[in-house]
Amino acid sequence: MSVQFEVNGKNVEVEVEPRLTLADCLRHHLRLTGTHVGCEHGVCGACTVIVDGAAVRSCLMLAVQAEGAEIVTVEGLSNDDDLTPLQKSFRKHHALQCGFCTPGMITTAHVLLSEEPDCDAARVREVLSGNLCRCTGYISIVEAVLDARSAYGRKDDAGDRARERR
């Protein structure tokens, strides 16, 4: 069946089987392979995309459910010229190694920081608990997200860095 939605600011219309997941639709039909499929049952978070502003596992959502939605993938959070502040922070803190979980980390962290730029380390850990990383051990990822808060309008820059770095 035909489904229409917006991906990274562009309107798309795709002809899909009703059983097709949004993840496979993005990867195979729209060739947006930045969204990764790891576990295919909502555990690993690698397929996380942003649907109408919320971080959503695209392997647990059917493409037909995206009718009329605004979807942003990791490609939509990137540009050709330079890394974004969030991406720069990931690079600086070595918050990735193999890179497979990274698109899900970026989308999840982007939603968190957009809504809660003043979040603390405990909150970052809570939100990222839905994203598995087998390379880093998470410490560097949490630091990268915390360090990127200023780019999202963090008010409390004085903060309690000592506690967060513990």
Place this chain on the structure above:
Amino acid sequence: MRTVNSLIGSAIERLEDLRFLRGRGQYVDDLARNDMLHAAFLRSSVAHGRIRSIDVSAARALPGGIPDSGATLDGWGGLHPYGRNITLKASAYWPGWDIARDFSFLPDGSGGYVLDGWGGVHSFGIGGARPATAQLTGWPANVTPCRNVAAPSANGSISRSLTSIPPSGA
């Protein structure tokens, strides 16, 4: 502290981060090539099930699909023929239940060889006697197990990838 060189103590930015962070990594599943044939692994839904036949008609009906006849290899070394004029009479299993890595057919269609996961080469026959390869089976001393098996040439000699394994009697 004596400075040994400028790299020690410096943060080195990784080049691959630029593509990984922007969703431009090229993992195997991301690749798309012309005339690419995809493989999918079907996991057994039952324990100790026996494959009686495999219907590949749907796969063959796809544009640019699979060859008219051939055989599929299961994870336990079972060979399952499909298509025309192939009847496999040899047992799909052999002692030890080794896991197969590769197989090839003799050019005259009389049979072929299966390579197990530990480097053993096992013959099988199609519709008749097995080709003679007993001396190739097993682990020769001081030889690294081979990684794949090539089709023997028309005169019956074994191709190079197998001659690297001397007969166990030698």
